Amino acid sequence: MIRLGILGDIGSGKSYVASKFGYPVFNADHEVSKLYKNNRKVFVKLNKKLPRHIRTYPINKKQITEAILSNNTNLRKIINIVHEEVRKKMKSFLKRNKNKKIVILDIPLLLENNINNKKDILVFVESKKKEIRKRLIKRKNFNSKLFHKFKKIQLNPKYKKKKSHFIIKNDFKKKKSINESIKKILKEIL
Numbered sequence: 001m002i003r004l005g006i007l008g009d010i011g012s013g014k015s016y017v018a019s020k021f022g023y024p025v026f027n028a029d030h031e032v033s034k035l036y037k038n039n040r041k042v043f044v045k046l047n048k049k050l051p052r053h054i055r056t057y058p059i060n061k062k063q064i065t066e067a068i069l070s071n072n073t074n075l076r077k078i079i080n081i082v083h084e085e086v087r088k089k090m091k092s093f094l095k096r097n098k099n100k101k102i103v104i105l106d107i108p109l110l111l112e113n114n115i116n117n118k119k120d121i122l123v124f125v126e127s128k129k130k131e132i133r134k135r136l137i138k139r140k141n142f143n144s145k146l147f148h149k150f151k152k153i154q155l156n157p158k159y160k161k162k163k164s165h166f167i168i169k170n171d172f173k174k175k176k177s178i179n180e181s182i183k184k185i186l187k188e189i190l
Helices: 014-019 028-038 040-049 061-070 074-096 129-138 144-153 157-163 175-189
Strands: 002-008 025-027 102-106 121-126 166-169
Touching: 002 014, 002 157, 002 175, 014 025, 014 102, 014 121, 014 175, 025 028, 025 074, 028 040, 028 074, 040 074, 061 074, 061 144, 074 102, 074 144, 121 157, 166 175
Parallel strands: 002 102, 002 121, 025 102, 121 166
Antiparallel strands: none
16 A cells, blocks of 8 residues: 655645545644534543533533644644544544555644654645645635644755655636646555
8 A cells, every 4th residue: 555645835726636636635724623513432532631620521622722823832732642543543544544555644734743653654735835824715614813823843845845755736717737737646656
């Protein structure tokens, strides 16, 4: 099984690109949302660490946002609890898809949390900062303070780009060029 890790800046279109490969995708952001809604164990752990913020189950995203913005160490506390569960979900995803030729890992902190293997093929989604910013501001729950907190814990996009085996340019307009890039990558790795 070939593992493709999708890298890029926040809002660069990683999930969109991941979905276009046509292979099973492990989307960490979706898994985190499910954990907040359906995993009482995660709630209990977060409530224990952050009782002033994480008060009700299912966990409301507003509570998570408040916790992160109120204290510089809270984001790390949340990540430590949530990532343990996300890793378990990823292992079960990989087990379920062990007979697939390729699986796609859409995990925002793939390199930062050492989730990748040395054999993983890394694909960097490159987008212009100005375009990303325009799109992020349009998002329903966009919070610039939260955005900056997440940016601080991420590796520099230039470093991620350097570490990548392939680069896909995303201008958010020409879907055809993304599809062509994906075809080239698949042809090269299969």
